[in-house]
Amino acid sequence: MSESTNVNRRGRTNSAGITSLYQNPKLRRLGVLLVCGVLAYGTWIVIRWQPLPGTSDPVWSIPWWGKLLLLGVLAAVFYGLFRLGGWLIRDARKLYADSQGGLRSSATSVRWYRYMNPVGPFYSLYLHQDLLRQFTRRDIEGRYRGSYLGIVWSMILPLMMLAIYTFVFSVIFKSHWQAGAEESQGEFALTLFAGLIAFNVFSECITRAPTQIISNPNYVKKVVFPLEILSASALGAALFHSLISVAILLIGTVLILGKISITILFLPLALLPLMGLCLGLGWFLASLGVYVRDTAYAVSIVTQVLFFLSAIFYPVSAVPAALQPLMYLNPLTTVTESFRRILIWNVPPDWGPWLFVTVVAGLITLLGYTWFMKTKSGFADVL
DSSP states (O other): OHHHHHHHHHHHHHHHHHHHHHHOHHHHHHHHHHHHHHHHHHHHHHHTTSBOTTSSSBGGGSOHHHHHHHHHHHHHHHHHHHHHHHHHHHHHHHHHHTSGGGOOOOOTTSOGGGGGOTTHHHHHHHHTHHHHHHHHHHHHHHHTTTOSSGGGHHHHHHHHHHHHHHIIIIIISOOOSSTTSOOOHHHHHHHHHHHHHHHHHHHHHHHHGGGTTTTOHHHHHTSOOOTTHHHHHHHHHHHHHHHHHHHHHHHHHHHHTSSOOGGGGGHHHHHHHHHHHHHHHHHHHHHHHHHOTTHHHHHHHHHHHHHHHSSSSSOGGGSOTTTHHHHTTSHHHHHHHHHHHHHTSOOOOOHHHHHHHHHHHHHHHHHHHHHHHHHGGGHHHHO
């Protein structure tokens, strides 16, 4: 009994010591500097074999003082990012601290640019993570409630659509993904399915968005409820079904190609811009659907147009050269190509277009969240 008591006391003493060390500003700043130094050195390890601009000499061939200067600049950049991140986190906490349970209405006293804090949307979702988890589970279970096969339909439906699309495009239209290369119908189906997985996530989130608020009027009128989690829960349900499709795709690659692409480890990075697009557009359309009821009909038409303009059934190289830049103005083109590269072709994403689309998706997320938070105060009046 005494030994267990001593162990508990030592545990509390150690945790208290760690807490006091963390609360010490000097030690905390020293820890941040050490982490920045490690990150700077890791970045140096990655880029040291890259050629210098305008030459064929690698980066590691620069003199020792140049290496020290480069490491110092990298450490300073990481330190600046740490400081900026800390300020953004503190500002997000202040934005939600004074409200009941972390909820704050879109009152006019809150300036719109406060919601442009990139940490704000995710901090809000973090505050309501239990509700978000419950609503995501409800969306997943509610879709097939009362059916005999239940969640098995989430595997049957994509397989049926894949069989139809493969028959139409590879058998009737004799389509090939790579011109002049031998390609079986199974390979074409897998390539097609990889793009469909990405688009189905986008389509499911966007088509549901305009009716999310108007189909739940009780959450607007009768209770204090964080309405922003409705779009996030729809995204969570869509991602759950996409993971089932990815599992089916992996089984198909093993049976048809005899291997699994190791670049599947890049799947979270490929999902990142897709999630940003779904969240940002979902918040914007959910708010717009309250005030303009025709939004749902317009979104269904636009989704069908994007279905054929996102390079799902054909490679971008099949498009005339003069129109290819226009194809990349559609972020879904880069997203679907990234899915095919990492799931089928065993190559990482094309980092240049991926970075551009990720930045655009981040901006859309912030703008959509800001629009939603500043307009949701009028939902009750309209509904």
